Amino acid sequence: MKRSTTVVLTALAPVSWGSTYAVATELLPPDRPLFTGAMRALPAGLLLVSLSRTLPRGAWWWKSAVLGTLNIGAFFPLLFLSAYRLPGGVAAVLGSAGPLFVVGLAALLLGERANLRTVLAAVVAAFGVGMVVLTAEARLDLPGVLAGVVSSASMAAGTVMAKRWGRPEGVGPLAVTGWQLTAGGLLIAPLALLVEGAPPALDGQALLGYGYLMLINTGIAYWLWFRGIGRLTATSVTLLGPLSPLTAAAIGWAALGQALSPVQLAGMALAFGATVAGQLLTARPTEAAQAAQSFSSPEEIDRNISMDLSDGPVRR
Incomplete structure (x- = not known):
């Protein structure tokens, strides 16, 4: 598969995650972040496991638990804690620092030596996100800042470890994604019950919102994300992360009537x-010219998705 196609498909994950704020505020019951995290992860994980009809074997039981904790079980609660204690702009900027964590961890654990220009691209992207989402009224809260930093570090570590461990022979990304989502959801569910109490009553609007978060925003998005990790470098995948807050800002403008100032528009252009x-x-040097050219056609993307559903081991 052409690298450009893989990048486009992987980028759909953070683009989808950028819709989370709009869906949560418009469709879901308020003040239930842990319940929302459990509803995103656990049903989606169980669905993907049932579709793949594959359970972990051997060391992959504990590896799935570790990856599920880093990417889901710890990441979701810390992210929500940061979002509740900080203005949304500050939380988004802390999240956009994730690529810098990945650059360091990938060099240490994967031997991916990032050059200065790659680090600069990550810094510029984070700066652009800051131009889009930060306001003059933004205030810092130490627990919120710590939660935001640790959540970014957790997702970064999960991305790098997922790349380091790869997948079991003969097992596709659908199954591995399902294992991680299930493990993370099983960690969040009792925490949600303990902290937030019994699940709230759900109307049709909330069911629609949770259905979208479970199927599109989590199940498909995380499958594309982990699939991308198997085919691209960890640094390349995580550098797509700023697309999430940029998408959130675009949705706020297009669907929620939120105005964008010239500074915000400049920040969006800079980050993109x-x-x-x-x-x-x-x-890679042999792929750089191809990556700089046009992306694949929609028909080729559809064909590659169909092939990937029955994908075997990743050819590295």
């Missing part, structure tokens, strides 16, 4: 340009 530059910089 840095994201594209990051993909070109992390392409």
Whole structure:
């Protein structure tokens, strides 16, 4: 598969995650972040496991638990804690620092040596996100900042370890994604019950919102994300992360009537340009020219998705 196609498909994950805020505020019951996290992860994980009809074997029981904790079980609660204690802009900027964590961990654990231009692209992308989401009224809260930093570090560590461990022979990304979501959801569910009490009553609007978060925002998005980790470098994948807050800002403007100032528009252009530059910089030398050219057609993307559903071991 062409690298550009893989990048496009992987990018759909953070783009989808950018819709979480709008869905949560418009459709879901308020003040239930842990319940929402459990509803995103556990049903989606069980669905993917049932579709793949594959359970972990041997060491993959504990590896799935570790990855599920880093990418889901710890990441979701810490992310929500940060979002509740900090203005949304500050939380988004802390999240956009994830690529910098991945650059360091990938160099240490994977031997992916990032050059100065790649690090600069990550910094510029985070700066652009800051221009989009930070306001003059933003205030810092130490527990919220710590939660935001640790959540970014947790997801970064999960991304790098998922790349390091790969997948069991003969097992596709659908199953491995299901294992992680199930493990993370099983960690969050009792925490939600303990902290937030019994689940709230759900109307049709809430069921629609949770259905979207479970199927599109989590099940499909995380499958594309972990699939991308298997085919791209860890640094390349995580440099797509700034697309999430940029999508959130675009949805706020288009669907929620939120105005965008010239500074915010400039920040969006800067962050998006840095994201594209990051993909070109992390392409292998033989692939760089292809990555700089046009992306694949929709028909080729559809064909590659169909092939991947029955994918075997990743050819590295």
